[in-house]
Amino acid sequence: MNLIASGSTLIVDCNITDTKENTNLRCWRVNDTLVDDYYNDTKRIREGIETNVSLKDRILYTVNITFFKVEMEDYGQPFVCHAGVSTAYIILKLPAPDFRAYLIGGLVAFLLLVVSVLCIYNSFKIDIVLWYRSAFHAAQAPDDEKLYDAYVLYPKCPRESQGRDVDTLVLKILPEVLEKQSVANVIDENVKLCRRLIVLVSPESSSFGFLKNMSEEQIAVYNALIQYGMKVILIELEKIKDYSTMPESIQYIQQKHGAIQWNGDFTEQSQCAKTKFWKKVRYRMPARRYPPSSPVQLLRHTPCNYTAGK
Structure with a gap:
């Protein structure tokens, strides 16, 4: 035969x-x-x-x-x-089928399928997660005893005016001397109630002593990274090419979590939740709680020459 x-x-x-x-x-x-x-x-x-x-x-x-x-x-x-x-x-x-060829072909097809699925997921991961949150949302609020979704920390550039000395006295010296301990306690309590810390930075932030001398920023970042293990969302108001001049805490956040770059303007068009920037922010934020019980709450505190808010 x-x-x-x-x-x-x-x-x-x-x-x-x-x-x-x-x-x-x-x-x-x-x-x-x-x-x-x-x-x-x-x-x-x-x-x-x-x-x-x-x-x-x-x-x-x-x-x-x-x-x-x-x-x-x-x-x-x-x-x-x-x-x-x-x-x-x-x-x-008739020769017997070559099962090795079928096996190799099956493995190659499986690997191609896995790679394709991963590529599709990486390309549409944010849209998939946001769709899942919207389609299969939970009616109950998270049971983590948090009141706020995020604590926002952002720089306020110093103004070039004759009132600088007055601003320094009112916004920096008086709070540091008279209210340092109470401000720190309030910040600590407020941060403790938040699920995320949002930090906005710009290339000028490094030259303004960002996170170096301000008690609010120091407490917020310390609690987020060390004490409470909060997730941090870093937003670049402008493209930052070099983080070496930034504080080590900001460098650490950028290396571990990356940064989202603001690429819109400050018009109504930039407020569309379906733009790529806001999708990235919403993806990193906690899932929305349904049904919405009230308008967005604002947590605002203004120590020295920086503003923090929700």
């Missing part, structure tokens, strides 16, 4: 040793019919020209059969080589 793949070309020799005086007919038959007659219409299988080689007292005859294209009907069919009363035959057998 020969293992031959369908569609292949095959040549099989039939070697016969006979005496020089013998005149036996040598031929190939299928279904008791000469091969050339059986396949006369298609000529797909043909008997070859007989050749011979003279030996000492015998002759070696060779007659072959050629399958120009093996088809399914040929499998299991005996092809018989006749030499007088002597015969020999071949039967073509």
